[in-house]
Amino acid sequence: MVLYSPQQLYYDGRHQDAAVPNYFPVTNPSNATDLVIVHSASRADIDAAIKSAQNAFPLWSRTPPVQRARILLRAAELLRERNESFARVETHDTGKPFSETSTVDVLSGADVLEYYAGLVASGGLNGETARLRDDAWVYTTKEALGVCVGIGAWNYPIQIALWKSAPCLAAGNTMVYKPSEYTPLHGHLLASLYTEAGMPPGVFNVVHGAGDVGAYLTSHPTVAKVSFTGQVSTGQKVAASAAGRLKYVTMELGGKSPLIVLPDAGVEDAVNGAMMANFYSTGQVCTNGTRVFVPEDMKVEFQRVLLEKLRYVRMGDLMDPNTNFGPLVSKVHYDKVMGYIKHGIEVDGATLLYGGLDKPSVLKDMKNGFWIQPTVFTDCSDEMKIVKEEIFGPVMSILTYKTIDEVVERANNTPMGLAAGVFTRDINQAHAVTAKLQAGITWINTWGESPAEMSVGGWKMSGMGVENGRRGLEAWVRNKSTLVENGGSVASVFCKL
Numbered sequence: 265m266v267l268y269s270p271q272q273l274y275y276d277g278r279h280q281d282a283a284v285p286n287y288f289p290v291t292n293p294s295n296a297t298d299l300v301i302v303h304s305a306s307r308a309d310i311d312a313a314i315k316s317a318q319n320a321f322p323l324w325s326r327t328p329p330v331q332r333a334r335i336l337l338r339a340a341e342l343l344r345e346r347n348e349s350f351a352r353v354e355t356h357d358t359g360k361p362f363s364e365t366s367t368v369d370v371l372s373g374a375d376v377l378e379y380y381a382g383l384v385a386s387g388g389l390n391g392e393t394a395r396l397r398d399d400a401w402v403y404t405t406k407e408a409l410g411v412c413v414g415i416g417a418w419n420y421p422i423q424i425a426l427w428k429s430a431p432c433l434a435a436g437n438t439m440v441y442k443p444s445e446y447t448p449l450h451g452h453l454l455a456s457l458y459t460e461a462g463m464p465p466g467v468f469n470v471v472h473g474a475g476d477v478g479a480y481l482t483s484h485p486t487v488a489k490v491s492f493t494g495q496v497s498t499g500q501k502v503a504a505s506a507a508g509r510l511k512y513v514t515m516e517l518g519g520k521s522p523l524i525v526l527p528d529a530g531v532e533d534a535v536n537g538a539m540m541a542n543f544y545s546t547g548q549v550c551t552n553g554t555r556v557f558v559p560e561d562m563k564v565e566f567q568r569v570l571l572e573k574l575r576y577v578r579m580g581d582l583m584d585p586n587t588n589f590g591p592l593v594s595k596v597h598y599d600k601v602m603g604y605i606k607h608g609i610e611v612d613g614a615t616l617l618y619g620g621l622d623k624p625s626v627l628k629d630m631k632n633g634f635w636i637q638p639t640v641f642t643d644c645s646d647e648m649k650i651v652k653e654e655i656f657g658p659v660m661s662i663l664t665y666k667t668i669d670e671v672v673e674r675a676n677n678t679p680m681g682l683a684a685g686v687f688t689r690d691i692n693q694a695h696a697v698t699a700k701l702q703a704g705i706t707w708i709n710t711w712g713e714s715p716a717e718m719s720v721g722g723w724k725m726s727g728m729g730v731e732n733g734r735r736g737l738e739a740w741v742r743n744k745s746t747l748v749e750n751g752g753s754v755a756s757v758f759c760k761l
């Protein structure tokens with residue numbers, strides 16, 4: 265059963281058919297039925313969307329920040345009013361339980377809209393003044409970049425769209441946004457909501473399609489900046505393409521993050537943290553702590569508590585508030601994750617403690633969906649493929665260690681550096697270890713929370729730049745420094761012989 269009407273493109277403040285009829289289907293991950301048909305953008309459509317953003321830029325960038333903020337605040341208010349209906353759409357599109365989408369996805373996006381509206385309305389775009397001497401000073405201004413492109417991944421669709429568009433639009437830029445082809449439904453909801461909130465036509469536009477649409481967007485000469493969320497390998501292509509015209513880029517990429525349980529940690533808390541860091545959103549979270557380092561003499565107890573708590577993973581009807589674990593997003597991704605689990609068993613030789621290749625028993629009419637069991641490997645070692653590569657599914661690897669110096673070194677021994685964290689009762693030790701971890705996001709005695717106030721971004725191959733927080737706004741402006749001389753005469757070495 266197709267649940268939704270065909271999804272069009274959105275530019276010039278309204279829905280638009282694709283110029284050349286070309287459509288792709290989207291599948292409901294929970295039961296593998298068709299969910300919706302989507303108009304795929306041709307180059308002519310993308311050009312039209314970019315033109316729309318270009319036309320809107322002069323007026324929007326000159327609109328006083330406080331007026332832009334009012335529109336963003338109205339949009340946040342509408343999002344909160346529609347949280348449940350938007351969350352239902354996200355659940356259909358992503359396969360994430362409604363208990364998650366209705367409490368995190370839409371609302372954490374609304375938080376970011378409010379944060380940046382407040383920031384720009386209260387002087388967040390102000391520059392600095394420096395007195396040089398009595399008759400000269402320097403002042404700086406922050407100016408919008410122009411037409412920006414946002415490209416999103418499928419794991420937190422509307423949240424990603426809001427985390428990109430909120431600071432972008434608050435700073436006075438306009439945007440053309442491309443959702444992942446696997447989860448496009450939020451695109452028109454958000455674009456229509458912005459228009460309803462009072463955003464002028466062309467300020468926020470949506471084009472649909474696969475990687476070729478993203479590639480054309482990133483190479484487009486009119487585009488000033490690309491903000492990308494996705495895999496490291498795609499990010500490399502996007503950054504290379506953007507580098508051709510020296511565009512500004514923000515790259516939010518993948519990770520293989522270490523979660524370190526220190527010897528004095530409470531086992532119960534550490535297990536709770538490790539489960540949130542591996543099984544929330546069925547493991548499809550970029551910051552997941554999939555390398556779980558446990559002291560050698562804690563391993564048995566840690567695994568005992570973990571096995572006990574795995575009973576609390578509940579699959580089933582995604583709209584049931586009790587369900588806390590959904591399917592993977594697509595068949596392609598299901599095959600990829602299962603391939604890693606098979607490799608872990610057959611080639612890496614890790615011990616399968618829980619889960620594995622068997623399909624979980626779920627409701628009958630969902631047996632064709634992309635359901636998978638939460639999976640735990642133990643007796644893992646650093647060189648195993650399942651320990652080195654991002655799986656992006658509910659697959660935990662337990663590794664043991666002897667000393668803190670050793671675990672810090674092994675935790676950092678990865679080309680990626682998105683997140684890391686420690687569990688301990690010793691707060692001094694927590695700060696000492698955190699200071700040595702090579703990651704852009706670190707947590708102490710918690711995992712996964714990413715509030716609007718917290719700037720987040722990866723080190724090493726996990727990304728460039730940050731999103732959210734005060735520093736997140738800087739990614740959407742360029743600075744101009746002006747030196748003013750009002751001494752009445754121009755200093756010159758060419759005034760006399």
Ligand code: NDP
Nearest residue numbers: 416417418444445474475478479494495498516517518550
């Ligand atoms: P992909 O890299 O496959 O795709 C991301 C987006 O890029 C999609 O919209 C995709 O289109 C598009 N795309 C594909 N090829 C190109 C190209 N050549 N040029 C421009 N755009 C292109 O990532 P996934 O969607 O699989 O997302 C999962 C990944 O995202 C994981 O690695 C995860 O860690 C990372 N991620 C990082 C986050 C962070 O904040 N650091 C947050 C969330 C996820 P389409 O899919 O339609 O083909």
